[in-house]
Amino acid sequence: MAKTHVTMKVNGAEVEGLVEPRTLLVHFIRENLALTGTHIGCETTHCGACTVDIDGMSVKSCTMFAVQAQGSDIMTIEGVANADGSLSALQEGFRMMHGLQCGFCTPGMILRAQRLLKENPSPTEAEIRMGISGNICRCTGYQNIVKAIQYAAAKINGVEFQEAAE
Amino acid sequence: MNDMTPTREQREAKLEGMGCKRKRVEDIRFTQGRGNYVDDVKLPGMLHGDFVRSPHAHARVKSINSEEALKVPGVLAVITAETLKTVNLVWMPTLAGDVQMVLADGKVLFQNQEVAFVVATDRYAADDGINKVVVEYEPLPPLIDPFKALDADAPVLREDLAGKMTGAHGPRKHHNHIFEWTVGDKDLTDAAFRKAEVTIKEMISYHRTHPSPLETCQCVCSFDKIKGELTIWGTFQAPHVIRTVVALIAKIPEHKIHVIAPDIGGGFGNKVGAYPGYICAAVASIVTGKPVKWVEDRIENLTATSFARDYHMTTEIAATREGKVTGLRVHVLADHGAFDACADPSKWPAGFFNIVTGSYDFPTAHLSVDGIYTNKAPGGVAYRCSFRVTEAAYCIERGMDILAQKLGMDPAELRLKNFIKAEQFPYHSALGWEYDSGDYHTAMRKMMETVDYAGLRKEQAEKRAAFKRGETREIMGLGVSFFTEIVGAGPSKNCDILGIAMFDSCEIRMHPTGAGIARVGTKSQGQGHETTWAQIIATEIGIPADDIMVEEGNTDTAPYGLGTYGSRSTPVAGAAIAMAARKIKAKAQMIAAYKLEVHEGDLEWDIDGFRVKGLPEKSMSMKDICWAAYNSVPPGMEPGLEAVSYYDPPNMTYPFGAYICVMNIDVDTGVYKVRRFYALDDCGTRINPMIIEGQVHGGLTEAFAIAMGQEIRYDDEGNVVTGSFMDFFMPTAVETPHWETDFTVTPSPHHPIGAKGVGESPNVGGVPAFSNAVNDAFSFLGSTHIQMPHDFWRNWKAAKNLGVFA
Ligand code: FES
Ligand code: FES
Numbered sequence: 001m002a003k004t005h006v007t008m009k010v011n012g013a014e015v016e017g018l019v020e021p022r023t024l025l026v027h028f029i030r031e032n033l034a035l036t037g038t039h040i041g042c043e044t045t046h047c048g049a050c051t052v053d054i055d056g057m058s059v060k061s062c063t064m065f066a067v068q069a070q071g072s073d074i075m076t077i078e079g080v081a082n083a084d085g086s087l088s089a090l091q092e093g094f095r096m097m098h099g100l101q102c103g104f105c106t107p108g109m110i111l112r113a114q115r116l117l118k119e120n121p122s123p124t125e126a127e128i129r130m131g132i133s134g135n136i137c138r139c140t141g142y143q144n145i146v147k148a149i150q151y152a153a154a155k156i157n158g159v160e161f162q163e164a165a166e
Numbered sequence: 167m168n169d170m171t172p173t174r175e176q177r178e179a180k181l182e183g184m185g186c187k188r189k190r191v192e193d194i195r196f197t198q199g200r201g202n203y204v205d206d207v208k209l210p211g212m213l214h215g216d217f218v219r220s221p222h223a224h225a226r227v228k229s230i231n232s233e234e235a236l237k238v239p240g241v242l243a244v245i246t247a248e249t250l251k252t253v254n255l256v257w258m259p260t261l262a263g264d265v266q267m268v269l270a271d272g273k274v275l276f277q278n279q280e281v282a283f284v285v286a287t288d289r290y291a292a293d294d295g296i297n298k299v300v301v302e303y304e305p306l307p308p309l310i311d312p313f314k315a316l317d318a319d320a321p322v323l324r325e326d327l328a329g330k331m332t333g334a335h336g337p338r339k340h341h342n343h344i345f346e347w348t349v350g351d352k353d354l355t356d357a358a359f360r361k362a363e364v365t366i367k368e369m370i371s372y373h374r375t376h377p378s379p380l381e382t383c384q385c386v387c388s389f390d391k392i393k394g395e396l397t398i399w400g401t402f403q404a405p406h407v408i409r410t411v412v413a414l415i416a417k418i419p420e421h422k423i424h425v426i427a428p429d430i431g432g433g434f435g436n437k438v439g440a441y442p443g444y445i446c447a448a449v450a451s452i453v454t455g456k457p458v459k460w461v462e463d464r465i466e467n468l469t470a471t472s473f474a475r476d477y478h479m480t481t482e483i484a485a486t487r488e489g490k491v492t493g494l495r496v497h498v499l500a501d502h503g504a505f506d507a508c509a510d511p512s513k514w515p516a517g518f519f520n521i522v523t524g525s526y527d528f529p530t531a532h533l534s535v536d537g538i539y540t541n542k543a544p545g546g547v548a549y550r551c552s553f554r555v556t557e558a559a560y561c562i563e564r565g566m567d568i569l570a571q572k573l574g575m576d577p578a579e580l581r582l583k584n585f586i587k588a589e590q591f592p593y594h595s596a597l598g599w600e601y602d603s604g605d606y607h608t609a610m611r612k613m614m615e616t617v618d619y620a621g622l623r624k625e626q627a628e629k630r631a632a633f634k635r636g637e638t639r640e641i642m643g644l645g646v647s648f649f650t651e652i653v654g655a656g657p658s659k660n661c662d663i664l665g666i667a668m669f670d671s672c673e674i675r676m677h678p679t680g681a682g683i684a685r686v687g688t689k690s691q692g693q694g695h696e697t698t699w700a701q702i703i704a705t706e707i708g709i710p711a712d713d714i715m716v717e718e719g720n721t722d723t724a725p726y727g728l729g730t731y732g733s734r735s736t737p738v739a740g741a742a743i744a745m746a747a748r749k750i751k752a753k754a755q756m757i758a759a760y761k762l763e764v765h766e767g768d769l770e771w772d773i774d775g776f777r778v779k780g781l782p783e784k785s786m787s788m789k790d791i792c793w794a795a796y797n798s799v800p801p802g803m804e805p806g807l808e809a810v811s812y813y814d815p816p817n818m819t820y821p822f823g824a825y826i827c828v829m830n831i832d833v834d835t836g837v838y839k840v841r842r843f844y845a846l847d848d849c850g851t852r853i854n855p856m857i858i859e860g861q862v863h864g865g866l867t868e869a870f871a872i873a874m875g876q877e878i879r880y881d882d883e884g885n886v887v888t889g890s891f892m893d894f895f896m897p898t899a900v901e902t903p904h905w906e907t908d909f910t911v912t913p914s915p916h917h918p919i920g921a922k923g924v925g926e927s928p929n930v931g932g933v934p935a936f937s938n939a940v941n942d943a944f945s946f947l948g949s950t951h952i953q954m955p956h957d958f959w960r961n962w963k964a965a966k967n968l969g970v971f972a
Binding site: 140 | 898
């Protein structure tokens, strides 16, 4: 199949590649760019494991073609840590609040949560639950993921994190 | 002592040993996308394989034509049963003593069964190839309804077994019959029923569901022709067993097979079994000389690998008028699909279902299970449970509620009346198990007090009255559930897989600087072993957990172990780890005695080293002993500080718990609301309370899904109608209730550290709690039992059937 030349910015760096028009963005990211933190759990837009940030939106990269991402600005989990290599507030929150177990949903979950907090820096629990409802986790039961996001929100807002009583 | 000397507490805290909420070490890589899952493995020249699958549930395969497929650019090979015949691999042995087709051999027996394997340079080309393989089918009548499987005119499914009247587990009584398994005293039980003042009988079904970890099953196989070695990366919960199975069926010497289970994205039982994808990828690699990757998609995962449950349990309980149980009789119709590929220890065709007497002191019980073939996917697995204990717990917990209803007793009171008492442990159950320890009354009462059980019942009574007066359309249910798990498979006297006893193992090597590595025979799929295993070692030998690296999943380096499933890691491998650590400590004591110039018996252990009794200033830290182990051991002693332990447990462990679910249901819409869910678990000694709580949350969420909506459903033609996350209920953060957790601690008397295992308890106890809540809500309208899953539509149907509206 004839190939198309694509260029885009991924985690701040200009990248390019030759892809079939039908190549899914998630495959381009994982195979061509070797950024394997973006995972595939369903290939049907249901699970959110493949979530990346594209031009300021959370997007499931399993149902978008690489050619559609031409010229866009993408962030994957590999671009989330702080510039000095330390964990971002969200990454730290997931670790501190035990917001992950097998870790398979985690990259997509963090990318989604990051966008959520950009749009709504102090979300309520209900807003967080609704905000991550496109991302399935099979291991954690979500409660600690919600706490992880609350922890990060508090840290970003410079307030003290109060764990809600059980 | 000056002020800088760390206190006992400080020294202990530094270890981050057992009981500490140590943060997980694996999270550093997982939160940065640096995990290494199977699909991340990429080898030079790697090819991709994908399956042609059957659209029919039952059909004869008349012909397979690969000609056009082989013309597709990038397609290198199409493997069919004919290809596999040359290597004698068309059929493979299953874990349950049956055989299963790797690729369709003359006919297909379930929808999406593997028919041909297309190998290509990338996954797109493989997919193109699949679409060009032409298979001619002649449809046969499908057998979908398990209740019709043993009819005289039921279609013959397994033609390969024609005329065989004995199977792996004894006589077969019909062409679709797999086995009959009976346990208990039939005569005594029948007599108990004849004498009974009160009896109940109910058909309780536990529907077919699926573990669906977020990562599907996958592998990369790479055969090195020059060395004659096969390396397999795979999503394996039990890598060592996979290696042995591959050695046995591929006839490659076991030491020339390297099985590596890297990070795994959830397992829940789905990744225990051996699937055609593994065999085909291995054969394809041998045929092509290139590494071959096979990655299952979600539809394939849901429709063709390892279902769970599908037990239809006719349950009878005999009791006195006062509510003392006197007998239990259960008959199960077990739908095993097209091949009996259930993952159970060899001696237990229906797993540990005979724990079905649960937490109650039944003087007698009798159980029989009939396994049957149908045109459904094979591979019944213990989905987040220990070999059918979920079905058993559901059966008895529903049964107890139904009995309470018949007696007009409170379900919690009925349970308290029949619990095995604390002083009865070790307790011998009527169906042959020896429960190690328990204190059920304390757990139950703590649960009842915490949630104000009496207050909730009062509120329910008021609500029921208001409903009857027509003032509300909302009904309220209290789902009480109490479970006893049987985990830690297992003692070699009880448990083996394909003849390999289910022990587990650990090897610890301490390096001169006081840091070390522990390699364990288990394989974490999210349970946090890298974190908790080091905690056990930290407490046992006084080296900080941070200084112990834990490695699992590489059969070349880890000692042989039976893997992680059935909550066996802590009860079995956890014990092996403690025992290996104790061997290290024993040698360390000899070295310390030599260095301190005292008799070994003059030393006592003190958090992180040994000190001379009565002379606290004369001591030696474990760290220093590690160094000494490499330069000044006693004469005649080998240098070094390492130990291996293979632990064959003397018994299973029996964690238990008291759960309650409070639920409201709107009868006009069927919409339910979980108002409260409280789970008290007793898993013995708690290694990492944070991880335990996380496991409980996850297990409860899976229980919620199963009880309240998740189901693998087939239509009459055998089409799977729940083949994607669109129609197979996957709870998101929005539906998932809030979880309250609590605990009591009753250590296992026979386990070196008293730990019992917890990962599956919430699923085992959770499902009956939800189902009992729904059933309790409807009970005052005259209903005794409504089948799961209790989704909105079924609740609405139930209300309609009960005449709540026209
Ligand atoms: S893989 Fe993209 S949403 Fe599941
Ligand atoms: S941590 Fe396993 S799927 Fe979320």
